[in-house]
Amino acid sequence: MNVADSQRVSSSLEHLGYAFTPAAEDADVIVLNTCVVRQSAEDKAIGRLTSLRPLKERNPGLVINLMGCLVGVRGAKELRERLPFVDVFSPPSDPGPLISFLSQGESQAFESDATARRYALMDGDLLLPAHERGRLVSAHVPVVYGCSHACTFCIIPYQRGIERSRPVGDIVAEIRSLAEQGVKEITLLGQIVDRYGRDVPDGPSLAGLLRIVHDVEGIQRIRFLTSHPNYFSEDLMETVAELPRIMSHIEVPIQAGDDQVLINMKRGYTRKDYRALIDTIRMKIPDCSIATDIIVGFPGETEEQFMQTYKVLADLKLDVAHLARYSPREGTVSARRMVDDVPAPEKMRRFRVLEDLQEQVVSEINQRYLGRIEEVLFEEKVKDRWKGRTKTNKLVFLESEDDLRGQTLPVTIIWTGPWSMQAARLNQPALISL
Numbered sequence: 001m002n003v004a005d006s007q008r009v010s011s012s013l014e015h016l017g018y019a020f021t022p023a024a025e026d027a028d029v030i031v032l033n034t035c036v037v038r039q040s041a042e043d044k045a046i047g048r049l050t051s052l053r054p055l056k057e058r059n060p061g062l063v064i065n066l067m068g069c070l071v072g073v074r075g076a077k078e079l080r081e082r083l084p085f086v087d088v089f090s091p092p093s094d095p096g097p098l099i100s101f102l103s104q105g106e107s108q109a110f111e112s113d114a115t116a117r118r119y120a121l122m123d124g125d126l127l128l129p130a131h132e133r134g135r136l137v138s139a140h141v142p143v144v145y146g147c148s149h150a151c152t153f154c155i156i157p158y159q160r161g162i163e164r165s166r167p168v169g170d171i172v173a174e175i176r177s178l179a180e181q182g183v184k185e186i187t188l189l190g191q192i193v194d195r196y197g198r199d200v201p202d203g204p205s206l207a208g209l210l211r212i213v214h215d216v217e218g219i220q221r222i223r224f225l226t227s228h229p230n231y232f233s234e235d236l237m238e239t240v241a242e243l244p245r246i247m248s249h250i251e252v253p254i255q256a257g258d259d260q261v262l263i264n265m266k267r268g269y270t271r272k273d274y275r276a277l278i279d280t281i282r283m284k285i286p287d288c289s290i291a292t293d294i295i296v297g298f299p300g301e302t303e304e305q306f307m308q309t310y311k312v313l314a315d316l317k318l319d320v321a322h323l324a325r326y327s328p329r330e331g332t333v334s335a336r337r338m339v340d341d342v343p344a345p346e347k348m349r350r351f352r353v354l355e356d357l358q359e360q361v362v363s364e365i366n367q368r369y370l371g372r373i374e375e376v377l378f379e380e381k382v383k384d385r386w387k388g389r390t391k392t393n394k395l396v397f398l399e400s401e402d403d404l405r406g407q408t409l410p411v412t413i414i415w416t417g418p419w420s421m422q423a424a425r426l427n428q429p430a431l432i433s434l
């Protein structure tokens with residue numbers, strides 16, 4: 001979501017006539033877009049911001065904009081006192097205050113005027129920065145902002161507000177615009193993306209939206225994330241299975257494998273529900289890859305409860321497990337009402353146990369790809385190898401002197417490891433047109 005927000009800021013600035021520079025020293029405007037989902041991320045953001053202070057002292061005309069979750073959580077007032085050298089504070093997903101400041105020459109934090117809105121929102125006219133136009137292969141498109149779920153550990157609803165679906169017309173216009181600028185793959189984003197449209201009377205569901213987006217010319221691949229076990233409908237599964245441009249990769253977090261921990265997290269489902277969901281996904285979408293998120297060391301999590309999570313992960317054999325050690329975030333229910341009683345070394349031990357398990361599981365899953373022919377969309381060259389993804393989101397590298405950016409090619413998988421694969425071209429490579 002932050003990548004998508006940054007793209008929006010960048011696009012707004014391009015519309016205003018600014019151009020991207022990779023060097024902070026050369027910039028007239030620096031935007032620091034922050035994530036504070038964990039304390040370490042907040043500390044990093046403040047550290048980076050402090051390191052920009054000498055630049056501002058040398059060049060008082062430099063505009064520094066602090067954007068994102070840090071502003072959403074702390075509020076502009078507190079931050080302004082703490083960081084007086086910052087000119088503009090913007091909440092998540094809103095380039096308005098910066099554009100207002102630049103177009104009027106004065107700070108109007110949170111009070112964007114009509115001009116700023118025109119530049120900042122630009123729905124359907126997402127102009128990629130010049131250095132990405134014709135080069136960016138895969139882009140993110142938010143379809144639902146915010147979240148109304150309020151899991152006890154999560155700070156996102158406090159930062160990004162309640163759930164709001166974007167109008168279909170804006171989403172489709174934006175995807176068309178991205179396709180015209182060379183983008184081949186889009187990922188539809190939402191904190192609970194399957195809830196798309198539920199806040200809009202008579203609007204399409206996510207399955208309906210996927211059907212509409214599927215027809216946009218130039219877009220070869222469509223993904224979506226993140227799903228929630230309670231809202232991933234069979235209609236959605238059938239849509240993924242039916243439409244060739246929707247990729248068979250699902251991100252659906254379990255967070256914990258113990259029912260009491262799930263209640264404490266206020267997730268709204270049980271371990272049994274999650275297992276049943278995975279069985280149904282596998283039945284409806286053959287060859288689907290599945291990713292999950294897990295938090296270890298949630299307040300009160302006993303060894304026995306942790307082992308339930310271990311068992312679920314060992315049994316289900318999922319393609320990806322994003323693991324995190326619990327850290328309390330100020331303002332959340334778990335930080336206010338629960339005791340962070342699992343010691344840090346124990347959290348780390350549990351993390352490592354799951355990490356080792358998952359490495360073994362994924363190694364076995366990936367070995368099944370050995371010798372298979374897979375369609376890979378190539379995105380960029382990293383050193384001398386092209387980097388791309390299978391339909392199932394497996395990372396693939398291929399050595400080639402040709403320019404493969406944006407091409408979908410059938411390749412043979414010749415080596416697999418837990419985190420990536422190596423491919424070779426077929427004897428007579430042919431472009432795949434969907």
Ligand code: SF4
Pocket residue numbers: 147148149150151154155156157191192228
């Ligand atoms: S559903 Fe996701 S974004 Fe919403 S509160 Fe729960 S963890 Fe946070």
